[in-house]
Amino acid sequence: MALWRVRATVDDRPGYLSVLTASLALRSVNILAVQVHTTEEGAVDDFLVDAPDALTEADLLAAVAKGRGHDAFVTRADPQALADQPTRALALAGRLVHEPDALGEVLVALLDATEVRWRPESAGDRPGFHGGRMTLADPAGGSLEVLRALPGFTPAEFARAQALVEVAATVQRRHRDQVAMLLPDGSEVVLRPAALDDLAAVREFHDECSPAALRQRFPGGLPADTRLRRLLEPAGGMTLLAVAPGGAVVAMASLLAEGDLGELRVLVTDDWQRRGLGTALLRRLRSHAAKAGMAALVAHTGAGNAGMLRTLRRVGAGPIERDGAMVTVTVRAAAHPVGEETPAPSA
Template sequence: MTLWQIRTVVDDEPGRLAALASSLADLSVNILSVQVHPVVAGAVDDFVADAPASLTAEELVAAVGAGGGRRAVVRPADVHGLADPPTRALQLAARLVRDPECLPLALSDLLDGSAVQWTPAADPSDELRLRDPRGGSLRIVRMDARLTPSETARAHALADLAALLVAAGDGGDARRSAPEAAEGSAAAVHWRRPTVADLGAIAEMHDRCSDSSRYRRYNSGMARPSGRQLARLINPRLGVALVGVAPDGKVVVLGNLMWCAATEPTPAELGLLVEDAWQARGLGSALARRLLAAAADAECAQVHAVVRPDNLPMLRLLAGLGLPTHRAWDEGMLTVTVAVMEKSAAEGRL
């Protein structure tokens, strides 16, 4: 026997589900779980069925049509599809409590593998877009069928939970010890705008960083920026700065979006520094997404980062954002330009 997930639209009339089940039973197909979603066109029946291994997806689609179903979508399923919706929702909520940064993956699991794409701008769209607590928005894309109102409501509820956890200040890790949280990822860090009172902690973070980490960030061999230079980095008139604060209160991440002069290739320059002990945990990507969302809010169509060609972690981070990029060489350095907003969208907002 083989498990299949079958999704079809039926008329919302008495006996329609029974007729559909009877048509499938003629092929020895056993329905194991059913969800019924009311929609304008009737109802969407979404169920997992156990079928003989010899049956094909095309034969199942034909049987659904013979039973009164329309626009049937049939695809292979596994045992995870047998979990009832409340149980699955509670499991995903527990996952978010442990790590609010996993919201895109949790949404995909909630919506049966739908693609979840992150975008810096939170422009409205006919498609489902949810606010990402990290900044920007999450676009839900289901290629084979439209989301029903109940599925949309579930997605909004899950996103609301993630936003509440992030807004709580500790990313939902208050019940975990500092060593456990440190093993977590970006969820173990509290993100906020720095103030002048943070200059000492930011300087200490630079002192804890290795020479190579500081060199990759500033493209120079200085031990660390001076107090005046650090104050410039967090000056809100000159750009947007964010720090990541560990559970022990230490600043372990600093990110900057500095406004550029008119002669620069883009309106803003991106810079990131993650303390060595906290690298390779997704903090750089989480910080970059927040700063790019701030760039979109400021209607910056593009930002750039000046990167040494051997700075592979930064180059991989920029490439992994899923946004269009362009690289240009200039005296042994790479200027990587990231398209934060589509040109047409940016022009429409100006």
């Protein structure tokens, strides 16, 4: 028996797929996997089949034609093709998370393409596909031209390719947003946006904080994982982490958005307090809020939390309203972009 890939277009009408599969079955062809791509010309059926060794490409093309298929494409398949497309796409997305610059190679593997060419930005290079040519926007600038001889690309393949491009763009933005910060004592930490896969590290970070620090940050108790996930990627806002050498999270600051109002929150593990981390993180969040057009920023903290109040004054604290043991501090929007700021160490 031999593995083949068979692709053919059939009329998108009830029963037509069964006619094609019956024609293949009459030649003892075993269908291992099938995908159906909807197009304007009809349903494109993509089969991975196991056929008797005696069958040739011409025999399979004849079986497709007898099964009312047209625009057929037949080629020998590699055993790796036994992995279904969702599994294959997820594996390639996982590679992009670690190697965002491998987008071209990933597209070749996903689409069984012969070549991926990079082109400088051009008004005529809009994302889309025609036949065996697909154009995708390159997250790094310009466009990517994906080529293969046969078969022509389908809308489903274009959608998968676009999804992988978005994965690469997200990872590249995350890498681009990382900033190394040198502390007064010579230590270096990385400030970067948080992501959902930071959940375990953030949990460990909270375990390292003292009960007193946690009570000031979470008066109602430490949030469950469900709420913590929302804090890692808040809708309309941003969460930043400070990561020490070795990968441990040592500080976390969040900007939560509610309409045009933003709320600032920050927590620094005890051993890393009074070293400027809270100030640096809040300045970056304040700048992000200004770019997002937020009208005002507030922070809530305990009236006795002198360290937090000092930090808020450094990043532009305005009016302070007291309500019992809690105070609400209004913070002005950033007056300059993040790249112009110089984080000041804590006193």
